Amino acid sequence: MENILEIHDLVKTYPGVTALDKFSLEVRRGECHALVGENGAGKSTLIKSIAGAITPDSGTIVFEGKEYSELTPALSKELGIGVIYQEFNLCPPLSVAENIYLGEHLTKGLFQNEKLMNKKAQEILDQFKVENLKASALVRTLPTAYQQLVEIAKTIAKSAKLVIMDEPTAPLTDREVQVLFRIIKELKEKGITIIYISHRLDELYEVADRVTVMRDGCYITTQETKDVTKDQLIAYMVGRELKKNFGRRNTETSEILLETRDLGGNGVKPFSLQLHKGEVLGLGGLVGAGRTEYAQLIFGAARKECGEIYINGEKADIRSPRDAVKAGIGMVPEDRKLNGALLRMNIRENIVLPILKRISNRAGFVNSRQERDITNEEIQALRIKTPSAEQKVNNLSGGNQQKVVLAKWLANDCRVLILDEPTRGIDVAAKQEIYNLINELASKGCGIIMISSDMEELIGITDRMLILYEGKLTGQLERAEYTQEKILTYASGE
Ligand SMILES: Nc1ncnc2c1ncn2[C@@H]1O[C@H](COP(=O)(O)OP(=O)(O)OP(=O)(O)O)[C@@H](O)[C@H]1O
Ligand SMILES: [Mg+2]
Numbered sequence: 001m002e003n004i005l006e007i008h009d010l011v012k013t014y015p016g017v018t019a020l021d022k023f024s025l026e027v028r029r030g031e032c033h034a035l036v037g038e039n040g041a042g043k044s045t046l047i048k049s050i051a052g053a054i055t056p057d058s059g060t061i062v063f064e065g066k067e068y069s070e071l072t073p074a075l076s077k078e079l080g081i082g083v084i085y086q087e088f089n090l091c092p093p094l095s096v097a098e099n100i101y102l103g104e105h106l107t108k109g110l111f112q113n114e115k116l117m118n119k120k121a122q123e124i125l126d127q128f129k130v131e132n133l134k135a136s137a138l139v140r141t142l143p144t145a146y147q148q149l150v151e152i153a154k155t156i157a158k159s160a161k162l163v164i165m166d167e168p169t170a171p172l173t174d175r176e177v178q179v180l181f182r183i184i185k186e187l188k189e190k191g192i193t194i195i196y197i198s199h200r201l202d203e204l205y206e207v208a209d210r211v212t213v214m215r216d217g218c219y220i221t222t223q224e225t226k227d228v229t230k231d232q233l234i235a236y237m238v239g240r241e242l243k244k245n246f247g248r249r250n251t252e253t254s255e256i257l258l259e260t261r262d263l264g265g266n267g268v269k270p271f272s273l274q275l276h277k278g279e280v281l282g283l284g285g286l287v288g289a290g291r292t293e294y295a296q297l298i299f300g301a302a303r304k305e306c307g308e309i310y311i312n313g314e315k316a317d318i319r320s321p322r323d324a325v326k327a328g329i330g331m332v333p334e335d336r337k338l339n340g341a342l343l344r345m346n347i348r349e350n351i352v353l354p355i356l357k358r359i360s361n362r363a364g365f366v367n368s369r370q371e372r373d374i375t376n377e378e379i380q381a382l383r384i385k386t387p388s389a390e391q392k393v394n395n396l397s398g399g400n401q402q403k404v405v406l407a408k409w410l411a412n413d414c415r416v417l418i419l420d421e422p423t424r425g426i427d428v429a430a431k432q433e434i435y436n437l438i439n440e441l442a443s444k445g446c447g448i449i450m451i452s453s454d455m456e457e458l459i460g461i462t463d464r465m466l467i468l469y470e471g472k473l474t475g476q477l478e479r480a481e482y483t484q485e486k487i488l489t490y491a492s493g494e
Contacts, residue, residue: 003062004029004162004193005050010059012045012217014395016387019045020056021217027162032184032194034208034225036201038237038427039399040385042217043197044086047164051083052076063162082160084151086167086197086398086425092140097121099139100154124153127186130179144171144334145287152183163187164195167398169203170425173287173453181207199399199427200454201230213237238429245432246460247439251278257447258298258311258329258416265305266293271473272307273466275416275447280438282462283451285491290471291451292334295418298449299331300324311415325354330414332406334421334451343401348375348389350404354412378407381437383430399425410437417441420451435461455484469493 005027012020019042027033035043048054050061052071061068063079071079090099097118121135128149139147148171155163169177184194184207196208204211204225211228213220213236220236231243255277264270268290275281283291296302298309300318309316316327324331342350352359352371359370375389382403386396393404402425409417419438423431438461442448452458458465459482467475467490475490 001028003027004064005195006062007046007050008060008062010046010049010061011057012042012049012054013057016391018217020049020059022059023214023217023219025212025219026222027193027195028210029193030188030191031209032188032196032207034196034198034204034211035214036198036204036211036233036237037214037220038385039383039403039425039430040397041214041237041427043214044166044397045217046214047083047085047166047195047197050076050081050164077158080159080161081164082155082158082162083164084148084155084166084168086170088147088151090139090147090150092138094139095135096125096133096137096139096142096150096153097135099150100124100135100157102154121153121157124156125149127156128153128179128183130176143288145173145176148172148176149179152180156187160192162193162195164197166197167199167425168196169198169200171287174455175286177203199425201233201428204233215239234428237427244428246435246457249278249280249439249442249463251443251445252463253277253279253445256310256313258309259313260298261308261310263294263297263304263307263309265307266290266297266302267471268294268297268468269472270305270307271466275449277445277447278442279464280442280448280450280462282458282465283449283468284455284458284465284487285468287453288470289468289491291468292420293471294468295331295420295449295451298324299329299418301331301333325412328415329418330354330409330412330416331418332409332420332422334424343394344392346390346392347379347384347386347396347404347407348372350393351375351378351407351411354408374411378411381410382407382433399427399430402426403430406434410441414446416447416449418449418451421453422450423452423454423457431457455487459484459487467491 003026007025009022009024010020011022037043049056052073052075055070100121101117118135125133125135133146148168168180208225210222211225212222253276256274257277258275261272262270285291297304300320300323309318311327318324318327360366384400384403393401406422423434438448450462463479465477466473467487469491470493474493477486
């Protein structure tokens, strides 16, 4: 079979980091080739080299038989390489259609009127067969999952030969993932080659023909997907055996830490919940069901229309995240770029930000030894891959940025911690560390509200679950009652 793409001995270094270490890869025309590896393994760096977004130090890229030592974004696009990046590259104030055709030469008279452009864009979107995805809608009004589809539409519109998807399913739930898989199949039928990056290993068995594992910038192996088990893949990725284990606590008490009474607003119909000391309470449901929106109400990040919040039995007047933090509530938000990390600051600054008061003396001077110890502890606990604590968060890999946001709140000793998709984009080994940390926090008496689209994880780690559908509470389950069917039934509003 013919190779559409060959990578030979690619090297890319950053100060203190070898992101790609003589990496080589062969991708066959028309296949879906998965690329896996831990956070910071070099997946995105490889993609950026192929897309011409960065220049490798050495090595060559062969595309359709022609050798390049360096690609530029323009050349890469011209060759027919389309990339869907881990972080969205959409322009939120513009419409879907404008985003799809952004950067195209509109001067050719092709799309001189908006109507025609909208029509063209709508044709592409209609292939996705999802409801309410309008070419004329403004991107900023779309839910994350739909923004992802717009990214895909963008590359399809450019009739790419090779489409590279960097964690396309991270912001999607099962239903949307199925839409994406159907689209991938259709692309393959048209002879388009796909490179597919994901931390959800189960998915590979549904979409990928072959899978390549990389570790610390090095090539490890390429396997036919059907010939390799998940455990084998994990062992290749982390270089050792690793068994997923959610652990079991026995920490739940009857003491109520946080209670909401008929709390509503932000698109959610009023309902009440109680969170006990030492409990991990799950919020289940599909994307857009109102889980994040409800969490925002508790955290004061959105205005409530009705209801009250009680902490330790006392009414709490939470009107802003600042009030929430004062009341001992922490939140790891869903969108790390927007809400979580201060990307231009370094890891240390990010982690100690919420606890500056605690580690400063009366005159306001920060105890730098304590600062360093806490930072290093978190870097180790979450296996944040970085040359030092002084590295700018901007320079970390996607998953490692997510870990910094998490570390920031873990260092903060909250009474109540809200985790919104804490393991999104996080590799298997670090996921395990996060489960361990959740268990540890709960055993210290912390109450945790966990939102996750990973059903196995939600079932594994939570004591109790509330399930939402279209902004309404549709079901409550105790751990002993958990089954996938019950959860899905509530989550689809049936
Ligand atoms: N601009 C940069 N400056 C310094 N280091 C960088 C830069 N970009 C990437 N790195 C480092 O290169 C390594 C590889 O990063 P990369 O983003 O390719 O990882 P990844 O495999 O995509 O991880 P993830 O699964 O978390 O997305 C990481 O250690 C990262 O910190
Ligand atoms: Mg990446």
